[in-house]
Amino acid sequence: MTKIIVDGMLGNVAKWLRLLGIDTYYERDLEDDKLIELASKYNAILITGDEELSFKAFRKNIKVILLKNKLTKKSMIKKVLSELNINKNNLEIGSRCIRCNNLLKPIDKNLISNKLPKKIIENNDEFWYCDKCDKIYWYGSHWRNIEKELNEILA
Template sequence: MDEQNKFIVDAMLGSLAKWLRLLGYDTLYSTSYNDAQIISIAARAKRIMVTSDKGLYRRAIKAGLRAVLLPESGVTESLARLASAGLIELRVDPSKSRCPLCNGVLKEVTDKNLVRGRVPPGALAKYSKFYVCTRCGHVYWEGGHWRNIRRIVEEAKLMSAQLAKEG
């Protein structure tokens, strides 16, 4: 994913921010950002602003920013709408994911000694590859939750194709 879109997501779309990070997109999100800060950051850092707030969206467009107004809906539909607009690719690759908690870059670790004591013993025994956030230190692995992540991404792909047909 070279030269890909970067996002800033408003406080009402925190779940979407985590999903964009899982998909590997550099995504800023904080419940402490006010509207003026979101617009300022989007302009300064050349980020696409994603919001479900019509007023914020209008202000961003008036300021000449790239912005997306999403209807209040679930994460699957939001991902589908971003994909059908050509802003994201719906592809899960844990080696390209970002930390859903802090947006940090994940580093692949295969030396179990580096994560011992930081993951449950069962995960340490079962998995050989881990991903450590270079910013907050959180450790991830491709456990059972990845099936759910992939399922939601597949549902979003189907929905995106349907949205594209509807034009």
């Protein structure tokens, strides 16, 4: 799948792309020239809300997806998926850490029982771990809200 670089204005978009399993590089405070350099170096698609950055990148033959501020988050994600020709069937939802983009690994709950409240451990059987930023994921009650939004985005 294509590598994506998201500019600092679109952190929420980066988070959702990672949630969908899309390899998404995001750092909040990168300068435009650095974003262009990275996109060129990794042959990545640049997603931005900045028309000037979009124009600069386009002049350097970098594929750009420009997201206007007036779009809702759901509309932005739909536009990105459409531009990338990505559909529900070729997504790996929940496979990446939304904080750092690292691939998640399944982990036995006995190995993390000291890191989470007892109730979470008791009520869940599947857990995923990011060995880069030490974050633990599980399908808790919050996941129902995420699934609802995902279904609306992917409809």
